[in-house]
Amino acid sequence: GAGVSQSPSNKVTEKGKDVELRCDPISGHTALYWYRQRLGQGLEFLIYFQGNSAPDKSGLPSDRFSAERTGESVSTLTIQRTQQEDSAVYLCASSFSVEQFFGPGTRLTVL
């Protein structure tokens, strides 16, 4: 399809393990965003990419979180040494102008 895709759709991991989440944005969208939504909360901004660079990383909650983007394409969000409070739905969005288009999200559960 032509929309934003994310994988995996669900991930269950044990506390202390590393996880990697993937986002494939809409082709041609230069901007890419990562958000997360914890239970009962709104979406929380994590990081923004313009092309390969990340001019705004202000939402990353700790140095256990990192992200990279290849070209103006795939992005991966890595969480090292996962903690239970990392459990959330992680959403990726891409945009060409102001409106952002979201993927279906990855539901991460840390046991």
Add this chain to the structure above:
Amino acid sequence: DQQVKQNSPSLSVQEGRISILNCDYTNSMFDYFLWYKKYPAEGPTFLISISSIKDKNEDGRFTVFLNKSAKHLSLHIVPSQPGDSAVYFCAASSTGANSKLTFGKGITLSVRP
């Protein structure tokens, strides 16, 4: 500190009636506002937006009103349909294109047949 607030967690309306979803913000630097609709197990879908230079934007059954002096916006859906039942998020941005969005917690709308 919540910069975008949706104070009502839920709203229930009868099919055919008007749904009014409210949103308040505190950051006066916000200059673009968006509404997203979300079904379970899906990502948010863009619905309608408004720039701070306008006070109203309409798209079919959906109208968004902005009151800058009150830092308040609202989404009107008329007539409401059962398929409109979803979680609606208000979002705001302060630097225009390619800017991060600050979201409210969402409001669950139920439209009764």
